[in-house]
Amino acid sequence: MVFVSPGFILAQLFTEASGIIDRATRTNIVIDTIDARGLYTPDVMGDIANPPGGLTSRAAGIKSLYRTTAQAAQSEILDELAAGTGGTYFHNRNDLDVGLRQAVAAPAVSYVLGFSPQNLKLNGAYHTLKVTLIGKQKYSVQARRGYFAPRKAQDPVETAKQEIQEAIFSQDEIGDLPVDLQTQFFKPDPSQAKLSVLAHLDLKSVRFRKAEGRNLNDITLATAIFDENGNLVTGGEKIVEMRLLDGTRERLERSGINVKSSFDVKPGSYLVRLVVRDAEGEQMAAKNGAVVIPN
Secondary structure: OOOOOHHHHHHHHHHHHHHHHHHHHHOOOOOOEEOOOOOOOOOOOOOOOOOOOOOOHHHHHHHHHHHHHHHHHHHHHHHHHHHHHOOOEEOOOOOHHHHHHHHHOOOOOOOOOOOOOOOOOOOOOEEEOOOOOOOOOOOOOOOOOEEEOOOOOOOHHHHHHHHHHHHHOOOOOEEOOOEEEEEEEEEEEOOEEEEEEEEEEOOOOOOOEEEOOEEEEEEEEEEEEEEOOOOEEEEEEEEEEEEEOHHHHHHHHHHOEEEEEEEEEOOEEEEEEEEEEEOOOOOEEEEEEEEEEOO
């Protein structure tokens, strides 16, 4: 029999949960969790339909350890996901209707705090965090309890590609950057169509890096066209390299920029997915659009 430590399994679960929290916080997603077990006590002996009979005392002890560890992990993971994203964790209560109402209610006040760790070792170790209020205000603080250090240095280019790819195949809209999406089409013949996707980006909230008298940023616009069954039909990516003088930046902040992408498709119903990401601020936007091209 191969014995894998429950602690090792639990550490893997928390590593995965930490990655989910990272992606959720980058896209402003709040996760509210509800423990549907209600008022709960640990189940040491297992379900009556699956009694532990026929096992040696050592095997029964190991099985019991796994069971209680798994039950505790369910609660701890739910708690961690909520705390790490600013959500609520509803547990140890049977009035689940109250929990559902709390989950859909927006918080009265929330803040986004961040910090940059110094001399971080790339060893995957867990680092605890603690956020407290100065003084004796009668407030409670809900914040992320810790994070896992990366095991290797992240390549900004690869990170950007991964984030864009994940956003393309998601259905959620992201609003870090103000983007408008419009579609147009024309049919050169009955069996073919030219579909144009027009993106308008407002630059007022886009961050620039100043170097040699110019304002620098690269804006990536990725477009994907899906059919009515959710299958990817076509897509493309454009990168707008911005090297703007101050006067040009001021003018474009008033007008915004327009980017057009065109695709050859057949008549039919399509979902258009537009993802925009800037390199300097690492902010993203994702928009959905629909278009029907008649036969």
